[in-house]
Amino acid sequence: MNSALFNVDGGHRAIKYTRIHGVRPDVYGEGTHFVIPWLETPIIYDVRAKPRTIASLTGTKDLQMVNITCRVLSRPNVDSLATIYRELGSDYDERVLPSIVNEVLKSVVAQFNASQLIGQREMVSRLVRENLTRRASRFNLTLDDVSITHVTFSPAFSEAVESKQIAQQTAQRAAFLVDQAIQEKQATKIRAQGEARSAELIGEAVKQNRGFLQLRRLEAAR
Structure with a gap:
């Protein structure tokens, strides 16, 4: 039984x-x-959603090599299980996901320069998600989540980026010091002008009123 x-x-x-x-x-x-x-x-x-992490080594538009890792949360379409079994078998995710993820990553990354890949990561993730979701649907797979978890460049490129950042920071610091010196010079000039004007006004007051000079002497003696 x-x-x-x-x-x-x-x-x-x-x-x-x-x-x-x-x-x-x-x-x-x-x-x-x-x-x-x-x-x-x-x-x-x-038929539960299962996570899978796939890494791909590919090239950017400006020919920089990048190691990019993508995390995919996938599940089979329940109504299409018979088709999935006929075309892909039981290990459908093993046969499909690595292939289409690598294909999509190479296609999307090739549209960006290395610097754009760093600065426009949100756009890159969106394009990968849209293209990968569309490709997976052809195999009757649903992707609940697609995210780029790691982007790593070659050591030489990483060192070049770091050197550029240090140079930019040094230039910004130098510009700040120059600006600070200019402002201090202007402040000194303004103070000197103010003191000269003050002396001029005092001189005029003394000429017009001798009692003013006596008052200033009394104030200084306190």
């Missing part, structure tokens, strides 16, 4: 292969189901 029953666990679905008709389109949900011994064989798929 046990050979006439099969179980489908949570997060799984099943289809049947029959010796007479081949793979049947019917999809069986969670629970216990009947099967005709010898004539029918159940094929069970895990």
Whole structure:
């Protein structure tokens, strides 16, 4: 009797292969189901979203080599399990995902220079996600999430980028010091002009009123 029953666990679905008709389109949900011994064989798929990380070494538009890592969260389309089994078998994700991820990454990365790849990472991620989702749908796979997790350039390029950043920081610091010196010079000039004007006004006041000079002497003596 046990050979006439099969179980489908949570997060799984099943289809049947029959010796007479081949793979049947019917999809069986969670629970216990009947099967005709010898004539029918159940094929069970895990339909939960599964993460997979794929790395690809590819070239940018300006011929810089970059190692880029993509994380994909994928699951099979439940209504297309029979088609997936006929065309790809049970190890569908192993046969499809590495191939299409590498293809899409190479295609997208080749559109950007190395500096653009760093500065426009959000746009790169969006293009990878859109292209990869479209390619996966042709194989009846749904991608719930696609993200670029790592972007690593060659040591020589990384050193060049670091040197450029240091040079830019040095130039910015020098510009700041020059600007600061100019502002201090202007402040000194303004103070000198103010003191000269003050002396001029005091001189005029003394000429006009001798009592003003006496008042200033008294204030200085306090």
